[in-house]
Amino acid sequence: MSWAGKILRVNLTAGTVKSEPLNMEWAQSYIGSRGLGTKYLVEEVDAAVDPLSADNKIIWATGPLTGTMASTGGRYTVITKGPLTGAIACSNSGGYWGAEFKMAGWDMVIFEGKSATPVFLYVNDDLAELRDASHLWGKSVWETEEIIKKGLQDPLTRVSSIGKAGENGVLFAAVVNDLHRAAGRSGVGAVMGSKNLKAIAVRGTKGVGNLHDPKAFMAATKAAKKVLADNGVTGTGLPAMGTQVLMSVINEVGGLPTRNHQDNQFEGAKDIGAEAMATPRKTDGKKQLVTNQACFGCTIACGRISKMDEGHFTIENKPQYRGANGGLEYEAAWALGAANGVNDLEALQYVNMLCNEEGIDPITFGATIGAVMELYGMGILTKEQLGIEAPFGSARAVAFLAEETVNGRGFGKEIGLGSKRLTAKYGHPELSMSSKGQEFPAYDARAIQGIGLAYATSNRGGCHLRGYTIASEILGIPVKTDPLESQGKPELVKAFQDATAAFDSSGVCIFTTFAWGLQDLAPQMQGACGEQYTIEELAKIGERIWNMEREFNNRAGFTKADDSLPARLTGEDGACKTGPAKGKYNELATMLPLYYEARGWDTEGRPTAATRERLSL
Template sequence: MSWTGKILRVDLTAGTCRAEPLNMEWARDYIGQRGLATKYYVEEVDPKVDPLSAENKIIWATGPLTGTMASTGGRYSVITKGALTGAIACSNSGGYFGAELKMAGWDMIIFEGRAASPVYLSINDGDAELLDASWLWGKSVWETEPAIKARHQDPLIRVSTIGRAGETGCLYAAVVNDLHRAAGRSGVGTVMGSKNLKAIAVRGKVGVGNIRDPRAFMKATVAAKKVLADNAVTGQGLPTYGTQVLMNVINEMGAMPTRNHRDVQFEGAKDISGEAMHEPRKTDGKKNLVTNQACFGCTIACGRISKIDEGHFTVQNKPQYWGASGGLEYEAAWALGSANGVNDLEALTYANFICNEQGMDPISFGATVGAVMELYDMGVLTKEQLGIDAKFGSAEALTHFVEITARGEGFGREIGMGSKRLTAKYGHPDLSMSVKGQEFPAYDSRGIQGMGLAYATSNRGACHLRGYTVASEVLGIPIKTDPLVTDGKAELVKAFQDATAVFDSAGVCVFTTFAWTLSDLQPQLHAACDESYTMESLAVIGERIWNMERDFNNRAGFTHLDDTLPKRLLTEPAQTGPAKGLVNGLDKMLPEYYQVRGWNAEGQLLEATRARLSL
């Protein structure tokens, strides 16, 4: 079995840490990470809990393949009730922290209560203790990680932490590890900050040696790595351009949300694309992109490491930002760029640096700025209120806003509420491009119809990583479907959602699904964990996880009325590109989706569905 069989329960109120055995029946039924931690969470927490109260819990979880030789086996997730949404939140991160936690001998950490003053958790293999973090409070991610390593005199410690955004209550604060890998969405960092929990520092030397069938596991992982290497996306596109390979592709097909979804194509997309990151700058002849980078055990290496032009207005006289660090990925480049009409690549890189440094989701931040710029364009917000001229396309406004939002200062506190609360406060709630309070990622659902249904039904609010039908509708993976039609999309979305739940729970990266199907993952889980993992059982587990999350949200107060899209996407047709004249056809897709899910017309699980999935 590739589980360690052990979880760490930390009572922040009492200041205690204790080990307890993993519930192996649950582990087999929910695999690990997203599925297993959510099972623990929904069994222990009242769905009506205030996300920022001491009664809420927050869980760090690995999967059974985390820390193994499986490609991309470095993932971990943070599970809680989201501060931004009030829905179930599971935010996934790469880097090296997850593998280190597993190698220290832990499958999961469950935090309960609230510390009276700032603390951090120190784990050294089987030893765990809460230590004073008052000396770290107020420090950025970039300051906290090296400070902890220096205090413990161990450069190999891995750190998962919040920055100032998580301390000041920005509702989409992230949890960041390895300086620029993040459990980024839904406000998991806000929940962490509300508990006075600054960081988790882990050093693991135990390793992961409990593979059920090592010979079969090695054979399965070698075969799976070859599939990744031979695939055009995972073997060529992502290593070369990262997720930014999509910028020009999505723009050309008329699905690039631009200026708060007013438009579906951005005239400046080429200036902020993956290709642009490779081109020498006119100012200094150097490239924005320094190199690519891989997370633990990853054979894809889609990560970007970038360096800002030292003469750019954002970093003049700021040498702390002159070094190379985590560069733009597609979602961040879109949210900071196209969503606001900004085509200044260096300004976007700077804003992304600040999001990493202070622990803030660049998607929700950038999309909220898009709403602010539209309100400014309408005259609802003024220069006096904002402290700057905030026209669409202003790199100066974007970078000003990222600084004050990360610090929780001035109008930045309002931007930190997210677009749903901000637009409602100023009388225009329809301008929030969000579902369940979480802002959209980088695909306009008028140009990619299936993504509209995926957004509307996502259990954690608008999200591309819960059912990435772009793979099928745009890239033809595993089959090509027409992005402009609604037929068959209910079945497609369900299939993607269920399969993704399995990959997330296994401890591998969802980007493997550009090349892998469950038939590539199943032999790895079968050899590593339990011989009962068959294709059929994994399909049921994925569906079980999805329905468990849905049931929690229903009990938390969400209804079928929350499975919707902003009025703009349902009533304002796209003006350019292949989707010209189209709105999203959610009204047709949603009833079909409920039917294939085994739910009633109100979006509630039927008793027959509960019984079939053992819920």
């Protein structure tokens, strides 16, 4: 079985690091990563805990396929109670850190308490110890990684860390590894900072052994890789264009939220999409996109490496940003661009680098700036408060406010609260485009009905990665459904949510699901972990994980009322103005009761006794 079979428990208050055996009964029932890490959290943490108190815990968890030859098997998850939402926070990252940790011989690490001074955890196979991080406090993610590697004299060390945003308590601070891969959403970085935990540095040389059936596993992974290679999205589209291929697609169907969801199509979409990144600039004749990049074990390679125009105003006196670096992905390009009416591709790349360098979620940041710009346009926020004129379309305002936010300066401190708290403070909570306090990503819930239901019911707040119905509603994967039609979407959303929970927990990337279904995951899980992981069992485990997360949120005080969307998206007054979705608004009121019924929940959105018994909760 490809679990390492042991976990690290770090008590930051006492300064102790201890090894303990993995609870294999839980591992069998919740797989790993998202599912297993969440099981540990809900068993050990009071759902009513203050997310930024010492009583909260934060967990880094790998899956049984992490570090193996399964395609995309480099994922890890950070699980805690989130400060942005007060709900379960579970944020997934790629790169190389997860595989390195697994190959050091560990399945997960649990941090509890709070250190009196800044520390980082150093893991080198069986060696695991806390070390002083006073010299790292105040440093960016990029600086932290470089200093740790030089100090250890080992360039192969992998680092997962926070920047100044996490230290300063930005409620949407991210945990970043490998310079530009991130556990990005829900504020996991703020929890890390609240514990005076700066980084986890890992070197693993053991590899991953103990596969249940090595020959069957190799055959299953080989077959699954062929499925990815033969698929138009994972074999061609994502390697060539990255996730940015979606910019023009989503804009054309009228589902690109623009200017804080006031509009549903962006006239500047062509200037900030994949095609623009790959087109030579008029200023210097060079393309922003340099090449693509893959995470550990990935055969898709959707990552972007980009190089900015050295004459752009954002980096005039900042030579550190002139080299090739992590490039724009669709969600960030939308949040920093269309959400604010900005079509300056170079400015978006600069702010994207800032988000990576100092560790903040570009989705929540960009969406919050959208609310700020709307408040500015209404005259509620002024230049004197913000430090700059901030109308929709101002690239200079987005860049300036990003700098203020990551450094905890001026109005950046207010932006660091996220849009829900900020808009409430200034008397217009209806301008926060969020659910459960987490901002929506790059798909309009009015034009794409299923994703609106997915936003409203997501256990971690507004999110596309908990049930990516865009695959079906827009791309026709695995079957085409009408994005403008609400009928059938409750069942579709549930199926996507459950399958996603299983994929997340295994240790592979969710992007594989453009080509794979549970029928492709099951033989890989069986070869690695045991014959019991059938398609049906994986679906049931995914459903079990979803309900476990839901019950944690219910205990934390969330109710049916929190399965909501802003009025702007659910009423005729806010209906789409242009494109194929003109006149449409989200039919959540119709879909939600049917979703509860499909889930086996009561009318208040609580799992029934029969559902709990069926799922062995």
